[in-house]
Amino acid sequence: MSEAPVREQEHELDTSWMDQMGEWGIKAKPGKRGLTLAEIQIGEYGELPETTDNMTGRPRGATPRPEAYRVGAYGVRNLSEIWLENATFLYEEALQRQWSSATDIPWHTIEPLPDDIEEAECLLCTFFNEVEFVAGDVPARWIAKTSPDFFEARHVLIAQVMDEARHMDVFRKRALANGGGLMRMSGATSGFIGSIDLARDFTEMSTRLHISGEGAVLTMFRMGELMGQNDAEKRMYRLCAQDEARHVAFGVMHLRFLCEHAPERRPEIECYLDEAEAQIMAGLQNPAGTQAETSEALAILLGGGKAHYDEGHKMLLVIRRRQLKEYMKRVQSAGFGERFENGRSSIPEQYAAAY
Amino acid sequence: MARFPSEAWFKEVQEVYNSDSSLHTGGGGACETTAAFKVGDECYRIVFEGHQCLEIRSASEAELASPETDFIIEMAPELWKAMVENIQEHGAAHDDQTLNSIDLRQDDSIAYSPEDDQARQDLFYRFNQNFQDFFDASSRVETTFD
Numbered sequence: 451m452s453e454a455p456v457r458e459q460e461h462e463l464d465t466s467w468m469d470q471m472g473e474w475g476i477k478a479k480p481g482k483r484g485l486t487l488a489e490i491q492i493g494e495y496g497e498l499p500e501t502t503d504n505m506t507g508r509p510r511g512a513t514p515r516p517e518a519y520r521v522g523a524y525g526v527r528n529l530s531e532i533w534l535e536n537a538t539f540l541y542e543e544a545l546q547r548q549w550s551s552a553t554d555i556p557w558h559t560i561e562p563l564p565d566d567i568e569e570a571e572c573l574l575c576t577f578f579n580e581v582e583f584v585a586g587d588v589p590a591r592w593i594a595k596t597s598p599d600f601f602e603a604r605h606v607l608i609a610q611v612m613d614e615a616r617h618m619d620v621f622r623k624r625a626l627a628n629g630g631g632l633m634r635m636s637g638a639t640s641g642f643i644g645s646i647d648l649a650r651d652f653t654e655m656s657t658r659l660h661i662s663g664e665g666a667v668l669t670m671f672r673m674g675e676l677m678g679q680n681d682a683e684k685r686m687y688r689l690c691a692q693d694e695a696r697h698v699a700f701g702v703m704h705l706r707f708l709c710e711h712a713p714e715r716r717p718e719i720e721c722y723l724d725e726a727e728a729q730i731m732a733g734l735q736n737p738a739g740t741q742a743e744t745s746e747a748l749a750i751l752l753g754g755g756k757a758h759y760d761e762g763h764k765m766l767l768v769i770r771r772r773q774l775k776e777y778m779k780r781v782q783s784a785g786f787g788e789r790f791e792n793g794r795s796s797i798p799e800q801y802a803a804a805y
Numbered sequence: 806m807a808r809f810p811s812e813a814w815f816k817e818v819q820e821v822y823n824s825d826s827s828l829h830t831g832g833g834g835a836c837e838t839t840a841a842f843k844v845g846d847e848c849y850r851i852v853f854e855g856h857q858c859l860e861i862r863s864a865s866e867a868e869l870a871s872p873e874t875d876f877i878i879e880m881a882p883e884l885w886k887a888m889v890e891n892i893q894e895h896g897a898a899h900d901d902q903t904l905n906s907i908d909l910r911q912d913d914s915i916a917y918s919p920e921d922d923q924a925r926q927d928l929f930y931r932f933n934q935n936f937q938d939f940f941d942a943s944s945r946v947e948t949t950f951d
Contacts, residue, residue: 483837691905695931772909
């Protein structure tokens with residue numbers, strides 16, 4: 451028999467919480483693509499504040515609790531600082547297009563390669579491991595800094611962190627799968643790429659990471675199909691490119707939103723682009739540039755070995771032109787295309803010279 | 806036996822693609838886009854919705870240029886033919902005959918936005934695996950060429 455004291459006093463059940471509700475009677479209905487985030491942006495739940503003072507982690511649309519602690523030191527509290535029009539779409543796309551590095555890559559197609567080819571591939575895998583750490587770590591820091599009222603944009607960043615974890619693991623797996631291993635680190639996480647993490651403002655970070663950094667890496671991932679020596683490598687790069695293109699889309703669409711809703715910030719954004727163009731899009735900091743170790747590895751892989759370096763380098767230059775052109779068109783799509791016509795940007799000259 | 810390129814050929818590919826989910830490979834999940842193919846003078850409009858190719862049909866050039874079209878894949882007829890022949894021979898695009906590989910070997914992208922919007926052209930990269938899976942499904946379609 452329990453020794454716990456028997457409480458004889460009866461208490462009235464307090465159900466006053468039942469009267470504390472957000473907008474009620476909501477009936478979200480699945481659309482053609484299921485019950486997506488877009489389908490639940492209804493009533494007050496779909497109303498986005500231009501500025502929020504929600505510091506308590508209160509879910510958007512829930513009733514405030516006056517005594518709630520200020521659990522979040524949210525620095526991002528203005529819509530224009532982080533929003534993009536297609537956030538719900540990008541999030542659902544990310545969820546529905548996940549893949550597994552364990553089972554979706556035909557690892558059995560990998561066969562022993564000549565040393566120079568294996569070393570070049572392993573150098574790239576080492577490099578991608580380094581930069582994808584940055585691409586995962588940095589958005590992760592901003593997730594916790596963003597008000598939960600803008601959860602759709604946060605969700606896209608959370609999905610990005612998952613994508614980057616997969617990219618890190620797939621390149622690590624490739625490096626360790628064929629008699630090679632990791633090479634000397636590139637140090638790419640210092641300099642401009644490392645400076646992405648120094649951004650004090652989300653848009654500054656996004657401009658550096660999503661548009662400049664990931665835009666450049668997207669081109670490299672796409673090149674994977676040309677330089678891959680087997681179906682495993684080709685598929686690995688192709689699937690990574692899809693993810694990376696989604697991350698780039700976040701940056702472009704966010705910058706477009708900011709440009710339209712906070713035009714007073716245009717001069718500041720131009721400076722971020724100046725900085726990116728002087729570094730990651732130009733010389734040593736560009737992994738597909740003209741001097742970096744990574745570009746040598748790319749040329750060896752594209753050419754089919756050290757003996758065909760020149761041939762590979764020519765292919766690399768063609769692709770680099772494409773990289774520069776696509777960068778310009780993305781910046782134009784985001785609303786900052788004038789810089790390529792008014793002489794502010796040197797990218798048109800680099801593009802013309804990249805033969 | 807269907808002739809490439811023709812609406813009948815694309816519709817046969819659509820049927821194969823939609824009827825066998827094993828053709829939707831990892832990374833080729835839900836896809837939402839309206840795109841188009843140009844093979845010489847012939848134009849086709851394709852709509853993907855979720856895991857299905859919802860529509861593929863002949864279209865006019867003017868229709869392709871409408872704001873609905875995210876991007877157009879345009880190649881010389883001989884490039885299209887080489888790609889389809891390669892898929893027929895190997896069961897899926899082999900070596901340098903994937904859409905992405907073909908694209909990277911050209912000076913300019915084979916995919917472009919009729920509105921010259923890179924964000925929409927980038928959908929070719931975001932949904933690349935679906936388009937590859939779609940064309941790889943053509944390995945099961947008996948094909949003749951002009």
